[in-house]
Amino acid sequence: MEQELNALLGRAPSDSERAIAQDQRARVEAGIFANPLLALAGDGPLRPSGRCGALAATDPFAEGAA
């Protein structure tokens, strides 16, 4: 985290900036990696029996339903 903040800000982060980035990382865990929309049914090529089986085949840059 410290390294990422240094690279982003070009200097050592303040305590507040460190807390913000840590808070964001927690939000990513809850809101992205544990997002209910990822609980797809179906088999994917990499994790056929996993909770996110079909997700492995989802192109993140598709505009499928546009």
Next chain:
Amino acid sequence: MSLVTIAALQARLETGETTATALLSDMQARITARGTLSPFQRLEWERAYEQAERSDRARREGAPLGPLAGVPMAHKDMFDRKGATVGFGGHPSARKTATATAPVLERLDAAGAVDFGRLQMSEFAMGPTGQNHHYGMPENPAVPGGVPGGSSSGSGVAVGMGLVPAALGSDTGGSIRVPAACNGVVGFKPSLGLVPLTGAMPLSWTQDTLGPLAASVDCARRVLSVISGGKIRPRGEPLRKLRIAFDRGAFVEGISDRMRAALAETRGALAGQGHDLVSLDMGFFADLTEPANVIAIAEAATVHADRLRDCAETYGTQVRARLAQAAGISAQAYLRARQIREIAMVRTAEEIFGAADLVILPGLADVAPQAEALVHAEGTEIARMISGMTGFTRPGSILGLPVLSLPVAWTSDGPLSLQIMGPRGSEDLIADLAQTLETSRQPVESALAEPA
């Protein structure tokens, strides 16, 4: 406060009651008399008078006139015009002189609009309150003490004050719709990709859109028609019977009683018009808030990477804090957020627009929140404050859908606005429906006394 509309201005121009130059002169006098530049960032009278005189000359000579001939407009300070300064709401060191003109401005110029200045905005279009670390916050004319909303804060305020009939804004997470709702004006965010972004400040490529904030639906669709290159009709047409969806409860559970009442009033009005009302579970829209934020922050941090590293201290506290969030977003998190977007697009097409033509959602949970409670947010409070103001606008952003924000009721504390959202390319249908729901700018608290 009465708003100025394009139709009313054009009627006066057509009858010869006034001229484009006289309208501009009147505008200059009103702005000067106020004694403050706000909500403007810069006024550019010299070019504007040239445009107005050109419009008047064409009218006198019977030459063809564009659809916005002589109409005075000002825009968010983020569009390039060759030879002019653009400031992005940032520190003075971020200003640049543009070397080309954005296609949206070229299209407005060709339509005869008179562009007389740039309006205040949140710093680099990051912030839903309208507070700007460097330049303060324009005053909300509809809600005393309320935030004007952002990031197109000046655009919402200028229209809400009756200074212009329409102003361009941008919308990445709600930046047209939130200030439209806060100031009680119309905001029209088009489908992703409908309006060219060239020459406009980038924030998040996956979600950036440009559109008008306007005094009426008619004003908004006329401007959107021009800036989309004629892809949208400038006039309404009679509606067929529509299937209109409302959320069954989970997504909108945090709204105020009076917003719930406004939704109920709208349901009644639509049923009275003969439309079919559909009750759908839109709970998964709530799961799009963090993916939309992750995509926006990761892309914004990329846009700002060099400047942030070179001169982080020229950013205001809140914007620097938001960009620092990017350190907590890994590459996998960004790609996962985009996968969630794709999954949500498919579900929305099947579950929502398979059952309904259009969707109606709240714009905000209630009237514009009071400034005091929001503008001093610090540290981790900022993310929660932003989520609170953009919770209802994020789905339209991440899904790339067209959404119109419409004031539907006026309480003694300010306006209540709803969003009309449709599938991509449904702008005409959205505007046609919105025109049947427009209400006068009168307080109607008594009509909203009973929650649904």
